[in-house]
Amino acid sequence: MSVTLPALVRQKELISNYDIILNKVKEVALRAASAQVELVAVSKLKPSSDILTLYNHGVRHFGENYVQELTTKASELPKDIKWHFIGSLQTDKCKVLAKNIENLHAVETIDSLKKCKKLNTHRQEVNGAVINVYLQINTSGEDQKSGFKLSEGGKKDLYEAVSFLVSEECKFLSFEGLMTIGSFLESTSSEQNNDFKKLVDLKKELDEKFSLSLKTSMGMSNDFQDAIRQGSTSVRVGSSIFGTRPPKN
Numbered sequence: 326m327s328v329t330l331p332a333l334v335r336q337k338e339l340i341s342n343y344d345i346i347l348n349k350v351k352e353v354a355l356r357a358a359s360a361q362v363e364l365v366a367v368s369k370l371k372p373s374s375d376i377l378t379l380y381n382h383g384v385r386h387f388g389e390n391y392v393q394e395l396t397t398k399a400s401e402l403p404k405d406i407k408w409h410f411i412g413s414l415q416t417d418k419c420k421v422l423a424k425n426i427e428n429l430h431a432v433e434t435i436d437s438l439k440k441c442k443k444l445n446t447h448r449q450e451v452n453g454a455v456i457n458v459y460l461q462i463n464t465s466g467e468d469q470k471s472g473f474k475l476s477e478g479g480k481k482d483l484y485e486a487v488s489f490l491v492s493e494e495c496k497f498l499s500f501e502g503l504m505t506i507g508s509f510l511e512s513t514s515s516e517q518n519n520d521f522k523k524l525v526d527l528k529k530e531l532d533e534k535f536s537l538s539l540k541t542s543m544g545m546s547n548d549f550q551d552a553i554r555q556g557s558t559s560v561r562v563g564s565s566i567f568g569t570r571p572p573k574n
């Protein structure tokens with residue numbers, strides 16, 4: 326089967342976009358004297374052929390938002406892809422994720438102890454590889470955003486989840502770090518992003534309290550450079566690599 330011209334044009338475009346973003350990530354990280362920053366290519370609503378193009382270019386970390394879409398893509402794409410689930414996670418979907426996606430590298434959007442327990446239990450049932458877990462923090466306090474809140478009650482819930490993640494009982498999850506999106510306003514302001522700052526402050530607090538060395542997942546197409554300057558160790562970039570997304574029907 327021959328490759329069509331439009332397919333070749335698309336491949337070149339993707340590789341070029343990816344390399345531009347990767348170089349920016351490296352450059353900003355270097356200037357911020359930051360350790361290595363991971364670039365997760367967010368491929369939601371984009372075809373598997375796009376992912377395969379970047380895979381053949383050496384990319385392994387991809388982010389997906391929808392359980393069904395991830396399940397389909399994971400079944401047809403190479404098994405050494407490191408999938409990051411970054412979509413809003415319903416409790417009853419933890420089972421599918423943990424049992425069916427053998428190369429699920431990370432779940433970045435966990436916002437309850439219950440979801441930690443479900444993921445751990447179901448991963449254990451298939452004796453699967455350890456899943457790296459990020460707890461999502463609702464740093465902006467917006468109602469439409471998920472994550473542990475920074476209120477007193479939210480903090481209490483967060484500490485409970487952390488205590489479970491670092492316990493003996495939790496063998497199939499590794500507590501990797503904290504994740505946030507932050508508000509649009511903070512993302513577009515010319516001052517430092519206060520939501521990113523809140524995440525970094527919380528990371529330091531947890532590191533100290535639980536003797537950890539957590540990572541931070543923050544920064545998207547719009548604001549990944551600021552995020553790295555403020556200490557992000559993992560950025561999730563979609564549209565700057567893959568182009569604008571079709572609407573989710």
Ligand SMILES: *Cc1c(COP(=O)(O)O)cnc(C)c1O
Binds near residue numbers: 390564
């Ligand atoms: C879609 C999405 C991204 C990527 O967003 P872009 O603006 O396209 O880079 C990053 N993080 C999360 C949680 C997302 O849902």
